[in-house]
Amino acid sequence: MPSAPETSSQQARLEWDEQGQPLSSQFADVYFSNENALAETRYVFLANNQLPERFAALTANQQLVIGETGFGTGLNFLCAWQLFEQHATATARLHFVSVEKYPLNCADLQRALALWPELAPYAEQLLAQYVALHPGFQRLVFADGRIVLTLLIGDARELFGQLDAQVDAWFLDGFAPAKNPDMWTPELFAELARLSHASTTLGTFTSTGYVRRRLNEAGFKMKRVPGLGKKWEVLKGGFIGTAETAEKPWFARPQQPVGERSALVIGAGLAGCATAASLAQRGWQVTLLERHGAIAQEASGNPQGVLYLKLSAHHTTLSRLIVSGYGHTRRLLEQLHKGTDWDNCGVLQLAFDVKEALRQAQLAAAFPADLLTNLDRSAAEAKAGITLPAGGLFYPEAGWVHPPALCALLSQQPNIQLRLHQEALELRRDGDSWQAWNDKQLLASASVVVLASATEIKGFTQSAGLPLKRIRGQITRLPATAASRALNTVVCAEGYVAPARQDEHTLGASFDFNSDNLTLNSADHASNLQLLDEISPELCGALNAAALDPEHLQGRAAFRCTSPDYLPIVGPLADTTAFAEAYAVLSKDARQVPDTPCPWLEGLYINSGHGSRGLITAPLSGELIAAWLNNEPLPVPADVAQACHPNRFALRALIRNKA
Ligand SMILES: Cc1cc2nc3c(=O)[nH]c(=O)nc-3n(C[C@H](O)[C@H](O)[C@H](O)COP(=O)(O)OP(=O)(O)OC[C@H]3O[C@@H](n4cnc5c(N)ncnc54)[C@H](O)[C@@H]3O)c2cc1C
Numbered sequence: 001m002p003s004a005p006e007t008s009s010q011q012a013r014l015e016w017d018e019q020g021q022p023l024s025s026q027f028a029d030v031y032f033s034n035e036n037a038l039a040e041t042r043y044v045f046l047a048n049n050q051l052p053e054r055f056a057a058l059t060a061n062q063q064l065v066i067g068e069t070g071f072g073t074g075l076n077f078l079c080a081w082q083l084f085e086q087h088a089t090a091t092a093r094l095h096f097v098s099v100e101k102y103p104l105n106c107a108d109l110q111r112a113l114a115l116w117p118e119l120a121p122y123a124e125q126l127l128a129q130y131v132a133l134h135p136g137f138q139r140l141v142f143a144d145g146r147i148v149l150t151l152l153i154g155d156a157r158e159l160f161g162q163l164d165a166q167v168d169a170w171f172l173d174g175f176a177p178a179k180n181p182d183m184w185t186p187e188l189f190a191e192l193a194r195l196s197h198a199s200t201t202l203g204t205f206t207s208t209g210y211v212r213r214r215l216n217e218a219g220f221k222m223k224r225v226p227g228l229g230k231k232w233e234v235l236k237g238g239f240i241g242t243a244e245t246a247e248k249p250w251f252a253r254p255q256q257p258v259g260e261r262s263a264l265v266i267g268a269g270l271a272g273c274a275t276a277a278s279l280a281q282r283g284w285q286v287t288l289l290e291r292h293g294a295i296a297q298e299a300s301g302n303p304q305g306v307l308y309l310k311l312s313a314h315h316t317t318l319s320r321l322i323v324s325g326y327g328h329t330r331r332l333l334e335q336l337h338k339g340t341d342w343d344n345c346g347v348l349q350l351a352f353d354v355k356e357a358l359r360q361a362q363l364a365a366a367f368p369a370d371l372l373t374n375l376d377r378s379a380a381e382a383k384a385g386i387t388l389p390a391g392g393l394f395y396p397e398a399g400w401v402h403p404p405a406l407c408a409l410l411s412q413q414p415n416i417q418l419r420l421h422q423e424a425l426e427l428r429r430d431g432d433s434w435q436a437w438n439d440k441q442l443l444a445s446a447s448v449v450v451l452a453s454a455t456e457i458k459g460f461t462q463s464a465g466l467p468l469k470r471i472r473g474q475i476t477r478l479p480a481t482a483a484s485r486a487l488n489t490v491v492c493a494e495g496y497v498a499p500a501r502q503d504e505h506t507l508g509a510s511f512d513f514n515s516d517n518l519t520l521n522s523a524d525h526a527s528n529l530q531l532l533d534e535i536s537p538e539l540c541g542a543l544n545a546a547a548l549d550p551e552h553l554q555g556r557a558a559f560r561c562t563s564p565d566y567l568p569i570v571g572p573l574a575d576t577t578a579f580a581e582a583y584a585v586l587s588k589d590a591r592q593v594p595d596t597p598c599p600w601l602e603g604l605y606i607n608s609g610h611g612s613r614g615l616i617t618a619p620l621s622g623e624l625i626a627a628w629l630n631n632e633p634l635p636v637p638a639d640v641a642q643a644c645h646p647n648r649f650a651l652r653a654l655i656r657n658k659a
């Protein structure tokens with residue numbers, strides 16, 4: 001099991017020389033050549049990896065994956081993107097994975113990239129997405145999915161160790177080996193080798209003998225070739241070793257589905273819309289089936305949801321998923337209208353008792369201050385604009401979202417056909433494709449099906465055994481008043497209240513594990529008002545809460561869909577009976593790893609179980625499904641993907657039998 005990533009990211013400390021070029025104060029080295037950076041990048045990394053020819057040779061829907069050590073200013077990334085635009089066919093895709101331990105802040109990045117006016121169209125897009133880049137895996141999507149950047153924020157060896165990917169070309173660019181030996185170690189090269197295949201190439205600016213020898217030892221065949229300008233020689237080469245795959249078969253990637261790239265996504269809430277978007281952007285023809293007359297009618301239909309990060313100072317798989325998912329959603333929101341569709345007003349989590357205050361202090365020590373910061377009571381009140389019983393943790397880039405707007409953004413894309421009033425009740429296999437049926441009516445068919453219908457997934461025989469549960473929740477809507485408009489941020493304790501959207505506040509939310517009834521009830525309204533009182537008696541007064549009759553309040557009720565371990569369920573599905581037979585030995589000895597391939601239900605995937613945090617986990621889970629289906633680098637660490645894998649339950653059941 002990989003270790004948890006370093007989480008207190010440090011920003012790059014820069015100096016600028018007289019030509020306006022950045023230098024790293026941490027490493028006393030330059031980010032790129034002072035003389036001819038563009039030419040050097042194009043030669044050392046692009047030409048020496050034969051990228052012009054390889055981009056031109058990509059066929060429709062094919063992709064090329066570049067891996068880089070040291071993202072820095074993103075110059076290499078932008079040059080690769082520009083070259084890709086010049087050479088690759090319209091439906092080909094570029095996936096760039098890079099790592100950065102000391103990210104530049106946005107102002108420094110802007111200043112550095114201004115050096116290259118010809119890259120401005122690409123640099124602007126990078127800068128527009130350069131938000132919420134916190135430690136761990138961060139996904140950035142450009143040009144409607146044609147260019148995907150998976151940025152690993154943290155130490156190279158640690159994070160490449162968690163990457164599940166097949167890299168076609170490597171750029172090694174981690175400062176001079178003498179100034180930064182950590183980026184040129186045998187351990188890091190072993191990880192690069194693990195991620196390589198028989199056609200993987202590698203280019204680097206250094207010609208240092210020990211780098212060449214260590215790369216050779218790791219399985220690359222490197223040679224010195226002439227350099228540019230003052231650089232006499234550089235290295236280029238390719239992978240000739242054998243990449244070891246010690247994967248457990250139940251977490252291995254299923255074979256790519258045969259046949260046309262068509263997918264049927266069942267359910268048009270956040271999970272379904274996000275999955276449809278991620279597949280459509282990769283050239284899949286997606287049919288999105290929804291039983292209601294519009295998208296986002298169930299859990300994803302609230303007027304305001306909160307980007308609420310419940311993190312762990314121990315960096316559990318769930319906590320790392322949340323940091324990655326938050327970053328991805330937060331960048332998507334940049335495309336929506338601020339004020340009506342979302343607002344980055346910040347989220348304040350009150351330290352409402354001693355235990356919570358202690359937990360928050362641990363979190364503040366474990367995460368960087370641009371993600372969350374501890375505020376004392378008066379600082380918290382200044383941010384929130386109202387009086388509060390305590391200080392708390394403030395998430396400056398978070399806020400509220402109108403989930404239906406996010407669903408609309410995701411589902412309104414070329415390649416997605418939304419079909420409303422279509423309730424899929426049965427799935428049948430027909431040759432290489434799946435069919436969705438409602439009684440005697442064939443609704444649609446495709447080579448891939450993604451189940452995104454929350455707990456209704458249990459209605460299909462193929463997925464009936466998944467342990468999904470419904471939890472009823474009710475929110476209360478309150479009209480804003482002159483005094484309540486002072487609220488500037490979302491404030492959460494056991495419940496939450498958001499600044500007004502369209503002059504109405506949302507208070508939430510109740511939890512009922514036993515109710516199947518979605519009729520609004522006054523008890524839940526009363527409990528939401530009680531939760532508000534715990535947040536701020538002053539705000540309660542401003543909203544005239546004492547005078548409100550819970551019988552006559554407006555609100556909305558829906559079911560959350562949760563799994564027993566509170567992680568979503570995302571990935572390919574296997575045949576339950578065949579799985580239990582194939583891996584029966586695990587019930588006697590849990591350490592066994594039989595080499596029997598997993599009995600996948602070919603082309604059947606699930607994206608569900610997002611519980612109370614779908615705004616954060618569902619969009620990135622769409623990317624995860626697309627990565628499984630397109631043999632792309634996964635957008636989360638391998639252990640996080642495994643923690644979300646549908647097979648985890650069948651596996652646990654087998655192992656528990658052992659006792
Ligand atoms: C009261 C409440 C408050 C919440 N607050 C927050 C919050 O502040 N922040 C946050 O991040 N999350 C919050 N959540 C959770 C969040 O809303 C969910 O995690 C998210 O909406 C789940 O999305 P989904 O697509 O999985 O499910 P849903 O939105 O329920 O979508 C499932 C869709 O599948 C459709 N469907 C079902 N069966 C079929 C079928 N057989 N055929 C065709 N279509 C079908 C349904 O009609 C529905 O549209 C809250 C949830 C509730 C209930």
Ligand SMILES: C[S@@+](CC[C@H](N)C(=O)[O-])C[C@H]1O[C@@H](n2cnc3c(N)ncnc32)[C@H](O)[C@@H]1O
Pocket residue numbers: 012030031032069070071072073074075076077099100101102103154155156157173174175180182183
């Ligand atoms: C020469 S610069 C990269 C230049 C970059 N490719 C560009 O296009 O601008 C090297 C980068 O590696 C990063 N770095 C150094 N040590 C690292 C480590 N151990 N893990 C991850 N990144 C590291 C530095 O912060 C720096 O940004």
